[in-house]
Amino acid sequence: MNRPALHRIALGLALTTLAACRTVGPDYAVPAGSAFQRPEANAAFLDTGNAQVAAGAALPARWWELYQDDTLNALVQQALRDNVELKVADANLRRAAAVYEQALDAGGFEYEAEAGVSRAQLSAESFLLEHELPPINLADGKFAVSYQFDLFGKLKRASEAAHADEQSVAAALDLARVSLVAQVAGSYVDICHANHELHVAEHSLQLQQRSREVTQRLITAGRGTPPELARANAQVAMLQAGLPPLRAHRQASEYQLAALLGRTPGQLPEGVSDCSQAPTLAQALPIGDGRALLQRRPDIRQAERKLAAATARIGVATAELYPDIRLGASVGAAGLLEDFGTPLTQQWSIGPLISWTLPSSGTHARIHATEAGADAALAEFDHSVLQALRETQTALSRYAQDLQRLQFLQQAQQQADLAASQNRRLYQGGRTPYLASLDADRSLASADATLAEAQAQVSRDQIQLFLVLGGGWNADAVAAGTAAR
Template sequence: MKALLRHGLLGLALGALAACKTVGPDYRLPANAAINRPAAQGDFVDAAGRRGIDLAPVPGDWWKLYDDPLLDQLVRQALASNADLRAAGANLGKAYALYEEAQHAGGFTYGASASLDRAQLSGESYLQLHKLPVYNLGDAGLSVSYEFDLFGKLKRAAEAAGADAQASQAAVDLARIAVVARVAGTYMETCHANREIAVAGHSVALQQRSAEVAQRLYEAGRGTVTDATRARAQVDLLEASLPPLRARKKAAEYELAALLGQTPGQLPAGVDACGEAPALARPLPVGNGMALLQRRPDVRQAERELAAATARIGVAVAELYPDVQIGAGAGASGLLEDFGNAATRRWSIGPLIAWTFPSRSAHARVAAARAGADAALAHFDSVVLNALRETQTALETYAQDLDRQDDLRRARDEARDAAGQNRTLYRGGRTPYLASLDADRTLAAAEAQLADADSQISIDQVRLFLALGGGWKNQDGKAATATGANAATASHAD
């Protein structure tokens, strides 16, 4: 009867312990977070009605808007072979493995042991004054224990690990959009460099013909040596602009090869000879602030880091309370010839309560965890505000550069007409060579500036797509990973 009463009291005590509440705050996105502000979720400032900009949603595979098969091929190859994406994918696999470990912490633990010894025991350890004989000793047993997560320490640790894994997934997505943007940017840089080299070469050829005319006129007594010298100097100046353009093209090609997982010089056919960068056939889609903040991987990463930091408060608080386990074991220990007999059998069952009384250092760890969550919230707000700033800045820069491109195109057309007219007048002896030379210089400068403006437009578009967070999903709308890591779903903490 007494034994029954003791077991009943033990069961009641364990039941009361099991009813303890999970300590620490349950994660909720703070109401005062910057992402919840109405201004952060509306349309972008001055975006409506802006030339070259559409408020339609941003497609995941935005590079397909350029309708360039070679660009599509480069992006596919980079997503399959880029070293940075492989590293990010490996880190994601590690994060989910740690999450699996945290999920299965606690609960039942099983063990088994066995040993066989030939030994001589100390006689004096048994209060014997004579030497004991040599024995063959055996020991074997099984054990099982169960760790109660009474205060939610293991649950909070699993929540933190799950949020960390989701943050790692967002980091993979962030690496993906960066690689796509860099591939598109370096490919377009190569195309624009080829075009600018061609423009500069055309200007050199044009000026060489002008120099030949100036030389012939001088030899015929209708010009001066100064005109001929100036013409040759202008040729040299224009030729001096070619080496930097060639270097810029090679640098872009070397970077593109690295992004594709190749060594310098290993590029798909057609890249080196690209003479016209792909251009958008429609206004650039930008969506709105709400869609942006839902799409940007760095915003999702920062939010998941905030969730992990909140869960770690619970881990720190739970360490202030006892750890409770219940275990059982059975086996046999004794002389080998008697092994398994009743005299060698053993068993045990009972709870184990371990409690280190909270010290100032334990409370300091709780305070540190709370400060870490505050810092994570501040970082999250900073990432949100920076995402909006980057996008708004990229939008404004793109719109202004479109206006600049139009102005330069008109200036180029006018300079071309003026240069042709002055060249005709000079050859007819109706204007001095200096006037024709100035007109040719103006045309060469206008051509170069327009080519540079076209290049800047391509750069602006890629930067804007990058700021908008496009390119981290597959065509089916699902997040893409760089490796085959099993991305087990880690749900948000309630």
Template sequence: MRMLAGALAGLLAACTTVGPDYHLPKDSVYARVQQRAPALSNAGSPALDANQPAFTGRWWALYDDATLDGLVEQALAANTELKVAAAHLAQAQARYQEARAAGGLDGEVSATAGRAKISGESLLLTEPLPPFNVADASVSVSYQLDLFGKIRRGVEAARAGTEAAQAAVDLARISVAAGVVGAYLEICHSNHEIAVAEHSVALQQDSRRVAARLQASGRGTRTAVERADAQVALLEAAVPPLRARRQAAGYELAALLGRTPDQVPAVAMQCQEAPQPRQAIPIGDGAALLRRRPDVREAERSLAAATAAIGVATAELYPDIRLGASVGANGLLKDFGEPATQTWTLGPLLSWSIPGRGAHARVALAQAGASLALAEFDQTVLRALRETQSILDTYAEDLRRAAALREARDRSRTAAADVRRMYQAGREPYLSSLDGERTLANAEANLAGVEAQLSQDQVRLFLALGGGWQPVEAVGHGAP
């Protein structure tokens, strides 16, 4: 026993964990961004606040719309994509528990009894031996010594995989919330654009009736009537695509809520005016953005798991050592348990597959996997910064475009009112008044289109900013 204890002490003293310890790479893009903390530009737009940290909680509450709030909450509770992500997380958590349970103390109990006959010649006898009853029972325990850290690295990899799966759940949450908000706003804008388009059709139909009366009285031509008919048809043709867009948005909303296409919420389809954020959108800086975005955290945790996998593959090059002990009995059933049948063993159990090129290739494969994970991590960081700044610039330019179209709409409204008064005073013909109304309708249609685009820009911006899942955790928090 003393020799065994000494051998055990020597083995434990020699314990090491092979493979690289994970730390956030200092040369990664993420680390450089955290040191330099680049600002996110608001492109000179007062609707974007770069001096305030981004809204990390329920960002859709900035719209202050009770219907929208309710739809998002329903989606977060019933969405099938979230259920899939949650199932993947449960799988990852089970793998983590399995990895933690690996190694350590194992036990086994076995017992057999039967009637047997053995060969006399196997015992160098010339006479046959009679049949007899035999029994065999044993209790054995073994303890795996994780001398080279294979189990510890496996636990590290499984833990990082679980954290990556949690980040995927967070990413799914903000994607679902953004999808609900986007679909709802699309319905609202579509209804508004349909109303504007139908108003334009009505105005053109009035123009057509005037042209027909002029022709009937001999003061107009057939060409003018046909031109008016063509304009009515063109304007009517613009309405069905808007209705189809509204229906498609309704079906998308139903799917996000875990419903079938015939279960589109009626309260959403009735929206006539899209809500707007009640304050400037806070955007913060680039360093905080990366700490907040779940896709960046998922990529970083995948890198941690890939790094731990190098240690797992490297540990395969070394022996597997266990300490084992067993006690039992083996012999004739009638003598079972007597001292003559008792057995026991105690000692180390060593197994080692001499590593060949295949084992070394698996180490190289794991190292290549870690290099790939680092490259993908850097790519995710750069993509996050690029797409966020691109959306900020697009939103700012669309805001300027909307301001110009709003001014054009206001001037068209003033001009239309002036021409209408002149017509009522008998100083302008009716067609001039209709032309003014048509110009106003076109300006309102153009403005309605860009306002719909602005709402989608807002959703894309909130999605890029990465808020709406849970309080921010630092990337690399799971590293040892």
């Protein structure tokens, strides 16, 4: 058989081998048995009857705009622009994108060029000579090109893993944004409620101080007693003692908000510290259902992408069982500088290069390790799903119960205010003892403070519910941004 025929047979065998090759490792899909796929996880939420929510309404991407508060909108935009932690997350995303580009560039054609000129003296003894060789000028140059065949999908699986890693980091950035917006809204609302609670406490203090003045006048007129004045002084002191914790809470919220905005303590936009009326929702809170929640929550997308990356790495490890094959060619010259480029110095090569490290127990152990990593990632994914559902149901239940509590406290405050005003008039008219009026004022002050605290808690419940719902960046917007990158 002649040489061309042998070449054709070898080429045919090579093509047959290429056609028989496949991408090793499992192809990724969300496991059918995962918690994400359960019908119960994708159903409507439970325990929504007592909450002021719209179960069928979709949560908007920019949920904070439902409050229709220009100051809050401006604070959120500033935080998204200047927050330091977001800058860290954005840098991590750019790094992950660069790693993915590097993985895409692996394999395929590779080019190499070398050139050098040197003056050297060769060892005479290495040539078995007894006299010294004269110095010579040497030159060499080479251009090489090679192509790596991804016969078993090692490079493909590596790029899949890098891509999933990038998407996981992108989800982490979205999670940071969602958390930041909730923290900004929460800090702003806390400032507003702290000012309101301070106003309520100062008003109660003023009422008690006026009551003490009345008691003092009654004692002067011979109608009051020193114990009554002592009780009035004690009540004034108790109300005064309640003011410093409220001021400290307000200052802590201001410092936290300044940090979220990327500023130092005390550097807040004008008017924020003076807010005394917290923004409220003008409509029922939209919450969607379980299916929308699982598709929207960034932490679930992050866990799912980590599972995809871990699955792809099984293929990377499995491909180590098979050889790497390259096809390369090079052309160049090497020799004396004065002869460089002549036929005597020319050199070239072409041919395949097979590199195969025979599999060992360590290779199989690495495969088992990646399989265990994928199992762990699946468990983390299921945990994220169940955690999201638990957090959402807990927030819904707490919101509903706190709303009911607020309604009862509003009724209690109205009755306490009525009782205090009636007892105050009766006491001033000398028809009831001072102790009855003092108890009524004390009950009113307690009702006012409790009502103000309950209103603040309902506001915090709303923001917490928006947070656990994953509002801020829906899956469609994230997918569009990933495709654009």
